[in-house]
Amino acid sequence: MSALPRRGHSVSSLWFHLLLKATETSGPTYIKLGQWASTRRDLFSEAFCAQFSKLHVRVPPHPWTHTEHVLQQAFGEGWVKVLCFDKQEPVGSGCVAQVYKARANPAFLESDSIQRLAQPSSAAGAVGGLKALFGHVEKGWRPQGSLADQAFLESLLFPKAHLFGSNAVLSQASAPARLPEPDHLIPVAVKVLHPGLLSQVQMDLLLMKMGSRVLALLPGIKWLSLPEIVEEFEKLMVQQIDLRYEARNLEHFQCNFLNVNSVKFPTPLHPFVTSDVLVETYEESVPVSSYQQAGIPVDLKRKIAWLGINMLLKMIFVDNFVHADLHPGNILVQGADGLSKSQEERLQQVDVCDTLAVAVAPARCPLRLVLLDAGIVAELQAADLRNFRAVFMAVAMGQGQRVAELILHHARASECRDVEGFKAEMATLVTQARKNTITLEKLQVSSLLSNVFKLLMTHKVKLESNFASIVFAIMVLEGLGRSLDPKLDILEAAKPFLLKELVSSP
Numbered sequence: 001m002s003a004l005p006r007r008g009h010s011v012s013s014l015w016f017h018l019l020l021k022a023t024e025t026s027g028p029t030y031i032k033l034g035q036w037a038s039t040r041r042d043l044f045s046e047a048f049c050a051q052f053s054k055l056h057v058r059v060p061p062h063p064w065t066h067t068e069h070v071l072q073q074a075f076g077e078g079w080v081k082v083l084c085f086d087k088q089e090p091v092g093s094g095c096v097a098q099v100y101k102a103r104a105n106p107a108f109l110e111s112d113s114i115q116r117l118a119q120p121s122s123a124a125g126a127v128g129g130l131k132a133l134f135g136h137v138e139k140g141w142r143p144q145g146s147l148a149d150q151a152f153l154e155s156l157l158f159p160k161a162h163l164f165g166s167n168a169v170l171s172q173a174s175a176p177a178r179l180p181e182p183d184h185l186i187p188v189a190v191k192v193l194h195p196g197l198l199s200q201v202q203m204d205l206l207l208m209k210m211g212s213r214v215l216a217l218l219p220g221i222k223w224l225s226l227p228e229i230v231e232e233f234e235k236l237m238v239q240q241i242d243l244r245y246e247a248r249n250l251e252h253f254q255c256n257f258l259n260v261n262s263v264k265f266p267t268p269l270h271p272f273v274t275s276d277v278l279v280e281t282y283e284e285s286v287p288v289s290s291y292q293q294a295g296i297p298v299d300l301k302r303k304i305a306w307l308g309i310n311m312l313l314k315m316i317f318v319d320n321f322v323h324a325d326l327h328p329g330n331i332l333v334q335g336a337d338g339l340s341k342s343q344e345e346r347l348q349q350v351d352v353c354d355t356l357a358v359a360v361a362p363a364r365c366p367l368r369l370v371l372l373d374a375g376i377v378a379e380l381q382a383a384d385l386r387n388f389r390a391v392f393m394a395v396a397m398g399q400g401q402r403v404a405e406l407i408l409h410h411a412r413a414s415e416c417r418d419v420e421g422f423k424a425e426m427a428t429l430v431t432q433a434r435k436n437t438i439t440l441e442k443l444q445v446s447s448l449l450s451n452v453f454k455l456l457m458t459h460k461v462k463l464e465s466n467f468a469s470i471v472f473a474i475m476v477l478e479g480l481g482r483s484l485d486p487k488l489d490i491l492e493a494a495k496p497f498l499l500k501e502l503v504s505s506p
Contacts, residue, residue, distance in 0.1 A: 013047065013051075016047060016048055016051040016052075017051065019051075020034070020051050020052060023052070027095075027200055027204060028059075028095035028096050028194070028197065028200065028201070029200065029201050029204035029205065029208075029237060030204065031095040032095060032096070032233075032236070032237060032240060033208070033233055034052045035052070035053075037049075037052060038050075038051075038052035038053040045457065046450065046453075046454060059093050059094060059095050059098075059194070060093065061089070061090045061093040061098050062093075062098065062192075062194050062195055064088040066192075066194075066195045067088075067098075067100070067192050070192050070193070070276055070277055071083070071192075071277065074272075074274040074276065074277045075272060075274075075277075081105070082104060082105045082108045082272075083102050083103070083104055083105075083188070083190065083272075083279070084102060084103045084104075084185060085100060085102045085190075086101070086102070086103075087100075087101070091189075095194075096193060096194065096197065096240050096241060097191045097192055097193045097194060097243070098191070098192060098194065099189050099190065099191045099192075100189070100190045100192070101187065101188075101189060101190075101282055102187075102188050102189075102190050102279075102282075103185035103186065103187055103188065104185060104186055104188045104269065104272070104279065105184075105185060106184070106185075106186050109269050109270070109271075109272075186281070187281070187282040187284070188269060188279050188280065188281060188282050189266065189279070189280050189281070189282045189283075190277065190278070190279050191243060191277070191278040191279075191280070192276065192277055193241065193243065193275075193276040193277075197241055198241065201237055201241060205230070205234055205237065208230045208233075208234075209227070209230055209234075212226035212227045212229065212230045213226075213227055225462070232465045236376065239375060239376070240375050240376070242275045242276075243273065243274065243275060243276060243277065243278040243375075244273060244274065244275055244278075245375060246278060246373070246374050246375040247268035247273045247278055247280075249374040249375065249377050250265050250266060250267070250268050250280065250374050251268060252321060252377075253265045253321070253323070253371070253374060254267065256314075256315075256318075256319045256321060257311075257314075260311075260314070261368060262307050262310075262311070262367065262368045262369065263307070263311050263368060263369050263371070264283065264334065264368050264369070264370045264371075265370070265371055265374065266280040266281045266282075266283055266370075266372065267280060267281045268280050269281065283332065283334070283370045283372075284334070285332030285333055285334045285370045286332060286333050286334075286336065287328065287329065287331075287332055287333075288304065288308075288328050288331040288332065288333055288369070288480065289328045289329075290333075291304055291333060291336070291484060292483050292484060300336055300367075301484040301485055302484065302485040302487075303367060304333060304336075304367070304369070304484055305480075305481040305482070305484035305485035305488050306481075306485070306488070306493070307367070307368070307369050308331065308369060308477055308480065308481055309477065309478070309481050309488060309490055309493050310493060311369060312326070312473060312474065312477050313490075313493060313494055313497055316388070316470060316474075316497075317389065317494070317497035317498075318497070320379055320380055320385055321377060321379055322377060322378045322379070322469070322470050322473055323371055323374055323376075323377060323473070324376040324377055324378040324466075324469045324470070324472075324473060325373055325374075325375070325376045326371075326473050326476055326477055327476065328480055329372075330371060330372045330373045331369060331370075331371060331372075331480070332369070332370040332371075332372065333367070333368075333369060333370070334366070334367070334368050334369075334370055335366030335367045335368055336367055376469075378466040378469040378470050378473070379466060380464075380466055380467065380470070383410070384410060384464055384466070384467055387406055387409070387410045387467075388467060388470065389497075389498060390402075390406050391403055391406045391407065392494060392498060393498045394406065394430075395430060395445075395448070395491070396491045396494065396495065396498065398430055398431060398434045399427075399430070400426045400427030400428065400429055400430030400431055401423045401424070401426065401427040403426050403427075403430060403452075404422055404423040404425075404426035404427065405423065407426075407456070407461060407463070408422070408423075408461065410464070410467075411461050411462060411463060411464075416459045416460060416461050417459075418459065421459075422455070422459045422461070425455055425459075426452070426455060429448070429451055429452065429455065430448070433447075433448045433451075444478070444482065445474065445475075445478050445490050445491060446474070446475040446476075446478045446479050446482075449471055449474065449475050450475065453471075474490065478490050
């Protein structure tokens with residue numbers, strides 16, 4: 001009898017493996033879809049999500065001649081006097097773009113880029129082929145106008161239109177006669193979209209829309225609202241293939257973390273930002289995964305873990321603007337060599353109604369995290385943000401039934417036929433998780449949330465997309481944090497934010 005489950009598990013694993021390999025060879029749209037689907041654990045099984053979370057493909061780089069052509073189209077013939085590439089090979093190549101390391105002449109940068117001002121500055125570039133791609137971007141975003149009108153499309157991509165201005169086009173006459181000495185150049189990263197991307201995405205999304213409408217007729221998966229899922233993914237892809245969106249996100253993050261020395265983002269260097277080219281500061285850093293190895297001082301690991309968790313909690317509960325692609329490859333570490341043991345943070349703890357308030361007085365410290373690839377972000381509507389805080393508070397307090405009620409009340413779609421059973425199972429899940437731990441520091445939130453996702457899928461309860469993205473970001477970062485500091489306690493770290501919300505609520 002026991003062989004049957006193993007055989008069934010083996011067949012499903014083989015199926016997911018073959019599906020993964022097929023996705024890897026199907027082009028950027030399907031790769032991005034697979035990566036995005038792996039974060040929706042309220043919709044897809046744990047086995048599927050675990051398999052597709054490995055979908056980080058290194059795409060063969062496009063030729064240097066294409067990069068030269070794009071740079072000339074974007075900035076004119078004079079770009080060669082402003083950007084200096086020591087190598088024509090990229091330092092990295094993803095499914096949408098590839099990145100080069102170069103040096104730039106600061107004389108041609110806008111002053112606000114040089115001074116790293118918090119106020120977002122203008123970006124450049126035409127959307128090009130995007131204006132004919134999509135029938136619509138997001139349900140509910142249907143003001144009067146046609147997507148054939150480029151200004152209307154750009155208003156969808158960039159609601160704050162004042163952030164964006166005109167291209168920087170350099171003629172040979174306006175460019176300097178030669179680049180300054182190397183000591184006077186600044187290191188930059190140059191991201192360039194792959195050729196033919198727009199037309200390929202257009203065709204892929206058209207096929208996805210057609211397929212989702214057909215599959216939505218099947219009773220067993222109707223609750224997933226597949227056409228709506230494709231619409232959500234369509235919006236994500238629109239943002240991924242216009243690099244001005246990432247530039248705006250980076251500037252938004254810089255504004256949010258202006259007074260936080262422990263977190264840094266690359267600076268987009270205007271006017272060298274267009275829809276298919278992004279020039280930004282090159283941050284010399286070490287991947288956070290390097291600190292997961294044996295031999296790294298325990299104190300250093302602990303500090304990095306807590307920097308990451310506090311950064312994420314600020315994004316969620318203070319800024320409501322969350323980096324939604326926080327895998328280890330996008331998190332770097334600077335200044336670890338200069339850390340001394342005397343730079344401990346001073347904590348004051350006050351126990352209020354089982355809620356620990358922590359006042360942190362951070363010492364001046366060179367240690368900081370650098371976050372890359374800000375093309376995907378998550379923001380919650382005001383009501384959803386209040387609900388998210390309430391859910392997190394209920395989990396911290398061990399109120400499982402309250403968690404279920406809040407999720408059901410704000411679920412995007414639900415075919416839950418046993419509401420009372422769902423509430424009872426959620427209460428058991430949360431209560432059992434707390435009973436199984438002597439202290440909260442032993443409660444693994446990522447494990448608990450994984451079980452919550454299983455329950456949502458079993459009862460066919462679908463979360464709002466950004467809600468699910470933020471929950472997944474918590475799971476990923478807690479997992480990374482615990483690999484550095486096994487005593488990491490995200491619930492305790494979150495309590496000051498939750499307490500503030502509790503006190504400010506009417």
